[in-house]
Amino acid sequence: WRFTSLCFGNHQVVGVGSGSTIMYAVDRLAERVRQEKLNIVCVPTSFQARQLILQHGLTLSDLDRHPELDVAIDGADEVDAALTLIKGGGGCLTQEKIVAGCAKHFIVIADFRKDSATLGQQWKKGVPIEVIPMAYVPVSRTIAKRFGGEAVLRMAVSKAGPVVTDNSNFILDWKFEHAHNWKEVNTAIKMIPGVVETGLFVGMAERVYFGMEDGSVRVRDPPVN
Template structure:
């Protein structure tokens, strides 16, 4: 089985559990990482590390999310890895989301108020202006907390966080229009990509959402 491994805090638990099953059951799984963090998780858990260079078609990808609405539209990229995550997800026959119950929403914006957009450094300021002029809200360059200057993605780009206004419903069109802006690499909007999402509650409960 070829499995994409996403990024984020919830994925740590999923990979730990996966490694236990591989050891106990002798499962044959090749893991494709979406980020440096995911790669280190795979290596430290003694799982087989692969790449899209050798295995560009995946059976499944598992990943977290910052928010999931009732249509299984996702906001991702709180960790700045949305471009790699979307590439890996697009190569998988099935995308499974694993998250805690606070990420489960009826519509985007109930829990998470911003959409990350990865941009070429030269273009960050024009994109800040264009996004807000076209869609409203506010946008800012994501700055580093433990370094001077902006956050730099694994791809060497900047991250713009768009704090979107309420009332948006057509996320597919919004995603397409932002991606058409020169200098935009990728957005943190995942539209029509996930098939199922699992949400764990603090009491150990589990809820499931299926794509309609």
């Protein structure tokens, strides 16, 4: 992953995201820290990311000690032509967005299958929305009424009942029916009482690296307005 040479320098604070692709980035980061004796501090976006940092012997920190990050690196469930992301397939969207928002640079690495012209083209599971448990029914009704589609409570696979996030909340997956103005919709959904955060990352990613089928890497920057 050649992006690691671009993203990480010495004495940097790095936000480490969640999900399958990030494992490769952390492997490479740990390798560079050992080889080049870099002084890197890592802030995780989830319990999974925290374990990954510790397993690789990297220095673990948090936003209390390091509220400003040099760079945050994370995956995505889908990326559109404008670099708007859907995130939260793994349920860590709120902490991922907080960490990304604290970083001077937010970089995304993703599999080529996450690349879409418009959101919903590849990712069919909808936009994850973290909600306070008591509010999940009114929130799902409000979203369906105002924006169409349906917002479904995400159920756990190996446990009875709903998925519970690292923040002890529930997740609704909003299966939208058509393209929207994602910036406006993101703001409107966040204003619904009981919504904690949405998995729409609008205007946040500075660059996306797509790992291609042949092992090459394709880079995408935001469109120039």
